[in-house]
Amino acid sequence: MGLDLRVPIGMMFGMIGILLVVIGVVTKPDAKTLGVNINLWWGLVLIAFAVFMLLTARHAAAKAKAAAAKKE
Amino acid sequence: METVKLVHVDYAVMILYVLFVVGIGFALKRYMKSSSDFLTSANSIPAWITGLAFISANLGALELVGMAASGAKYGMMTCHFYWIGAILAMTFLAVFMMPFYYGSKARSVPEYLNMRFDGRVRCLNSISFAVMTVFASGISMNALAKLLNQLLGWNYHLSLWICSAVVLLYVLKGGLTSAIYTEVLQFFMIVLGFAPVVYLALKDVGGWSALKEKLSHVATNPAAIGVGDKPFEPNAWTGAWSPMLQGASSNPMGVDIFAMVFGLGFVLAFGYWCTNFLVVQRAMAAKDMSAARRTPLIGAIPKMFIPILVILPGMIAAGLAYDTYKSGKDGYRLPPKAIEAVVYEKAVPAVKAAAVLVATDEAAAVKAVAAAVGMKMLPKQTVDLVKAAPTLSDDKIKAGIQNAVAEINYDGVIVSLVSKYCPMGLLGLALTALLASFMSGMAGNVTAFNTIWTYDIYQAYLAKKRSDEHYMWMGRAATVAGILVSIGCAYFASQWSNAMDIIQLVFGFVNAPLFATFLLGMFWKRITATAAFYGLLIGTLTSGLFHACTLAIGNTAGVKGGYLYLVYDKFPSDMAQNFWLASFAFTVCLVFTIVISLATRQTKTDEDLKGLVYSLTPKIQTEHEAWYLRPSILAIILLAVCVVLNIIFW
Structure with a gap:
């Protein structure tokens, strides 16, 4: 299929990650989360995951392009 | 069930998810040129995607809810649904069966039966499967709408129809491919949405060894948290195999080794993973034979570790409930069964009437309230409530009655942990994961249904030799019909649960x-x-x-x-x-x-x-492939890891 699924996955979790980081920055952690700023930390994890997905997608696209160019 | 309040950021996460799944459907629309593109993805999908979709199709919301429930009720032995009950069957499918499914060019499991046997076997299998899938999706959609209604206060009908409409939209646009893609999205959503909850819960309970210690007390005294009356050996909740050694009566699941290994591990697991079209369809959509055979193997890797996300929370919930019991104070309890609104009409007057009785005979007061509610009640909470009743408003009494119910709603365990630990934002993520698994469960069932209907019933018996456009049209019509029938089944399930x-x-x-x-x-x-x-x-x-x-x-x-x-x-x-x-x-x-x-x-x-x-x-020659692409080598590694897991958690 022409659509590389890693791109929408990366975009979606990247956006959710940014959202969580923003919430983490503007709110204070409380007893509910045992004093851990879970939004901030988990937001960063999501962003890292998103970057990984987008980078591998870009890498794959570049490789496919090179292969296509070689064919011609 | 306690209610949860969502705020704008939680809705933002939910809306983002819906936009992306619908967006994927629309992006795939231009590739849907023939009926095989729409119904079978025309063998075009890479193995990592089909592999994750393979387990994701099974990781529906009922599974999530049910496994956490069993984790609390039965403990570590629940993991066998993953280790004994899946890994072996998945490797068998990959190594031995996939060559026939994929190599025969059959478009569905019933079609393979038609090639190997004849139309009678196909007919039996395709009709029972078609009926089963729409009912399965109906049951799960009913559960979703009920959950959204109880948890968030959303309207039952509105939740049911909107979620179904979203599924309809993206399946209609992108066919099987969009169902598979969104299953992968759902997989990551569940992993990334539940992992922080499990982390916080485990931290709260004091880590794995503290949890084991607490569960050993639960095992010797299950009545303390209401999970049973019969005491077991201390390892009953924390061992995967050891509680089965002394026979069926020595573990809370009531299963002996033979029933577990032969019944679950061989018959049920192989029957499900190797013949159920819902999961096999994912592997059949892979781009080549090698990818098709690797599909179940790639799925098996995360499958082994999913118990951490779905069973461990249930075990932690039991541990937390034991903490509350030991401290004697108010705190986390396994969620009590919800009381129906009509029951309050009898129960509230019963509580008020018992106020006179409680001064002389506390046990009789508890009994009177329990009779009115129709469930077992916790004595201490009930007595406190009855004593305080004359000064309380009706709403407070209602909340008090609900709080004093002793019978456990195991299916509420996972949600109770999510609402206990998630702050806004993360709450949206976790609930979206739950929503995602319901919707992709429906999409999975519907895409299996439309293929079986179009190729194995319609084309095989009702209208042979029509143009491909005709079957494409029929595939889309079957999608709409499948969803409508599912909705009907959901209403049926909400009315007649028996x-x-x-x-x-x-x-x-x-x-x-x-x-x-x-x-x-x-x-x-x-x-x-x-x-x-x-x-x-x-x-x-x-x-x-x-x-x-x-x-x-x-x-x-x-x-x-x-x-x-x-x-x-x-x-x-x-x-x-x-x-x-x-x-x-x-x-x-x-x-x-x-x-x-x-x-x-x-x-x-x-x-x-x-x-x-x-x-x-x-025989398929795989010697020329790299070792990490060869099914037999991957299968041996997977089985070895699985054995190690079983020994560690013996």
Whole structure:
């Protein structure tokens, strides 16, 4: 299929990650989360995951392009 | 059930998810040119995607909710649904069965049966499967709408129709490919949405060794947190195998080693993972034979570790509940069963009336309230409530009654943890994960349904030799119809939950013997079509009969079995009864299929069966591939890791 699924996955979790980081920055952690700023930390994890997905997608696209160019 | 309040950021996460799944559907629309693009993805998808979709299709919301429930109720032994009950079957599918499914160019599992046997076997399998999938998706959508209603206060009908509309939109646009893609999205959503909850809960309970220690107290005194009356050895909640060694009565699940290994591990697991079109369809959509064979193996890697996300939370919940019991103060409890609104009309006056009684006889007061509610009540909470009742408003009394219910709503365990630990933002993520698994469960069922309907029922029996556009149109129409029927089933399930139990039971009967037919058909060329058909039929009837004549201890005859003529009623639990039923039906189907085959003439020549039966199919050469791409090597590594896991958590 022409659509590389890693791109929408990366975009979606990247956006959710940014959202969580923003919430983490503007709110204070409380007893509910045992004093851990879970939004901030988990937001960063999501962003890292998103970057990984987008980078591998870009890498794959570049490789496919090179292969296509070689064919011609 | 306690309610949860969502704020704008939580809705933002939910809306983002919906936008992306619908967006994926629209982006895939331009690739949907033929009926095979729409219904079977035209063999175009890379293995990592089909692999994750393979397990994701099974990781529906009912699974999430149910596994956490079992984790609290039975502990570590629940992991066997993953280790014994999946990994072995998935590797078998990859190494031995996938070459026939994929190599035969069959578009569906019933179509393979048609090639190997004849139209009768296909007809039996395709119709029962088609009915089963729409009911399964209806049951799960009903559960979703009910959950959203109780948890968030959303309107039942609105939730049901909106979620179905979203599914309809993206399946209609992108077909099977968009169902598979969103399953992968759902997989990551569940992993990334539940992991922080599990982390916080585990931290709260004091880590793994503290949890083990607490669960050993739960095992010796299950009544403390209301999970049972009978005490067990201290390892009953924390060992995967050791609680089974002394037989079925020494573990809370009530299952012995034979029923576990043969019943669950062999018959049920192989029957599900190797023959259920819902999961096999994912592997069939892979881009080539090598990718198709790797699909179940790639799926098996995360599958082994999913218990951390779905079973561990249930075990932690039991541990936390024990903390509360020990401290004697108010705190986390396993969620009590919800009281229906009508019950309050009787229960609130009963509480007020008991206020006089409580001064002289506390036990009688508790009994009076319990009779009005119709459930067991916690004595301390009930007495406190009755004493305070004269000064409380009706709403406060209602909340107090709900809080004092002693019976546990196990299915609420996972949600109770999510609402306990998630702050806004993360809450949106976790609930979106739950929502995602419901919706992609529906999409999975509907895409399996439309393929079976279009190719195995419509094209095979109703309208042969039409143009591909016609079948494409039919595929889309079947999608719409499948969703509408699912919605109908959801309403049916919300009205007649007993009828629903019976239907699910009947599907269990159909599934139990199925693997015997496949196993014999794929590995023995002598098996004839007539034998396969009657063997399957007799196997199915056997499971029905077995159920009608047996009963588990503590159940009354009826939906739980034993209604015909009670022969045997010593099964320690429903689960044990179910595992034995499967073992029995499988064996009967196996024996009859062999006997009838030997008595009838094989009408198919060796040439007909080429590519369909093991001995007549050239072996696939994989030596030229890198070691990490070869199914047999991957399978051995996976099984080794699985053995290690079983030993660690022995």
